[in-house]
Amino acid sequence: MDSQPLYRKLADHYLGAIKAGSLGQGERMPSVRSMMRTHGVSLSTALQACRHLEREGWIEARPRSGYFVRQPRHAALLPLDEPNLLRPPDPAQYVGVHARVSEFIAQGRRHPIKINLSGARAAPQWYPAEQLRVAAARALRRYPDMLVRATPAGGNAHFRSVLAKRAVAAGMVLSPDEVIVTHGCIEALNLALRAVAQPGDTVAVESPTFYGLLQILESLGLRALEIPTSASTGISIEALELAIQTYGNIKAAVVVPHFQNPLACIMPDAHKQRLVQLCERHAIALIEDDTYSELAECDAPLTALKAWDRTGNVIHCASLHKTLAPGMRLGWMTAGRWQARVAMLKYAQTRDNEEWSQIAAAEFMASSAYDRHLRRLRVALRRQRIAMAQAIAAYFPLGTRLTMPAGGMTLWLELPHRLPAAQVFDAALAQGILVAPGAMFSNSNRFDHFLRINCGLPYCDDIDRALRCLGRIVADLATQAAKAA
């Protein structure tokens, strides 16, 4: 513990005060200035301590008022451990995840589901259905032959220019011609991987990672090399460097820098820069999946990995599936030095996207309505995330761990005593509750005692009951395990 940085010691001090109740729910934290005086620390250390507590979900910043203690939490709900970087990554594995994921999905379909907490999606009510409908109807009237004429190469010109314009805020300078419209981020990732790698090649991925990515790799005959990833700061650059030294021939790395799925962590900018440079140095194509970045609950937009790209080595992929319209399946990408190859592959794979949804989305996104919608969505997600985390803290047994994310739609939960999440999945399913077991997020068994829980749905009595039920299932399993031991 002596190796802990100063800010962590300071944060732990105040965490003790919160847990002991000497700083009560809703109370204002001492100001940063008074912390500096009291503990003789620098401004930067005091700020880091506060940000740490905020990230962990113990306090929250209120504009122009300072930090306040959040609702009380179950004392047992500790953050996740940092991944072990000394353990070399597993040799590439890629067989089987699809069968495993399919089996979970098929099981889910065989049961009547009352509460589905297995996705990474927000409720339809948080999206601007009516405004998009109006924009779509207007597009149909304005371009009466749109449905019967050929689709423009690369995508609708206005949509591409709106995307290029918004990319500026994330640090990217793109001409609209550099934007390729795709069927969601999923197609963009497929095209990116097909452009840079051949079947049999190895691709570094975060661990845990989005099971959709593991399925894509498996379907393309690529090998996934899972790199330890922190629930606070994302993929470990050190571990990736170690993997490069150990395994050599890594063709590409796929990274979700913002609200990584399932961890929902955000990479610090310094990490992003190091990652871009590391990949460039070793000629590893860096594929960025930036689907979630506009969910960031901060004033300044997050900066894309692509912003540090000087050589065209970063392929930036994104979608509007999570931020604007789950039912429109709109994605886009810009592919750096693989742009021509990606354009060819897109043409050969699905031709150009139909225009209609692009025109409707472009109209909405070019107005101020999109940013208003995003603000509303973020507030809703934040409220739900906190309510879910509090319920988990209250209902789940001692030893359950959860790093409170700063945004996104999911919570990543570590069960106590390495209890098997597949058993929780089964027992929950019998009650009509669907969750995503950790085994879906890795080809290894390292996350078999984790759950991903969707927090995109409005918190309500049904969800509260479902979480209470999940907590009871986990507690029962813990008791059985204790008896068996």
Next chain:
Amino acid sequence: MDSQPLYRKLADHYLGAIKAGSLGQGERMPSVRSMMRTHGVSLSTALQACRHLEREGWIEARPRSGYFVRQPRHAALLPLDEPNLLRPPDPAQYVGVHARVSEFIAQGRRHPIKINLSGARAAPQWYPAEQLRVAAARALRRYPDMLVRATPAGGNAHFRSVLAKRAVAAGMVLSPDEVIVTHGCIEALNLALRAVAQPGDTVAVESPTFYGLLQILESLGLRALEIPTSASTGISIEALELAIQTYGNIKAAVVVPHFQNPLACIMPDAHKQRLVQLCERHAIALIEDDTYSELAECDAPLTALKAWDRTGNVIHCASLHKTLAPGMRLGWMTAGRWQARVAMLKYAQTRDNEEWSQIAAAEFMASSAYDRHLRRLRVALRRQRIAMAQAIAAYFPLGTRLTMPAGGMTLWLELPHRLPAAQVFDAALAQGILVAPGAMFSNSNRFDHFLRINCGLPYCDDIDRALRCLGRIVADLATQAAKAA
């Protein structure tokens, strides 16, 4: 010539009469009954002779009135030769077609185009834009959260059931669950090929074939084995059998049984049955691209290859891109014994299609409006095809060959004296006219003296001038070639 079947001799007799003018334009042909009497032939022979002349574009059937001589044609416009079946197919080639196709496309984009005859598409005016627009707007009103809710697995239920119902007429018995909705037939072909073959595998294709297919094969690292294909009856079963014996390891065959692109030929049912059985016997997956079949200008719908499939060895792919709405990019497939694998690949490649266009298309297709639209489209295409063929006959020099197709959107033209179509392409481009040179339709150079010409556009003075200009270009090249010789 003695080996010619009787009906061909009979047909040639009447062709001589037409060419000599003794049967003039618009005149009624002798009745089948009088032919039988005059020549002492059977009903079947007389009918075959008439159908042959009809297929070749010399006569046309009018309901309840018999056959009539069509407009006079340039005597030099002979049908294409049958492919040489004794020549074994080329060893698999697959490199380069994309570069070649891209170069033609890029050249096309660098020039201002006044008349684009390079596609295989009908003019927007032949599609039901307004009815689809209304259906789309209604779908938006009826399902207000459609754009913001998750898309259903496999496709919209109503759309899948409409497709399954229409498939009955083509001889297929499918449950809606067996229909997978895709982004056009292009995605369906990608998924089918990915399901049945691995990079490096060999796939038999028609020669010439749709360049999009050659691009797909190249992008997937598959090898195309080009099988001689007749402009009258489609892929040669004998040549495919020879190829199987010669090259052994063929994993799949991709065939367009109806209005093959670029030949626009229709496979006889007996060929279809033999093809299905041949592929079954040799465990070669048979992938059917049936995008054009509803353009058939006959009362009975054409029967799909899939109709003869008893073992799940046929993957049927189709789209509405040519028949209903070029701007909607709707395709579908049913994958026989690869159904689960295709469903997995579709999920991993682009997830499920957005619902909106499916709902709109389903509404339109479930009504009688779709069949009314198809009838109108077929009449328009037929009128245009005949006008184009007549203009080509009038403007192109002696030795130009063309087999008049019984439907579809394209004409496949053989230049006299093996004149290089690439030079015609260049000279036409300089005049703002875009055509598709034969080199795009094969990895070999066997079709370097062919052109594909779109006949989906309403015949007008501009097109007439363009064809006159093309004819002059070809004639000039022919003169130069004669001088050089």
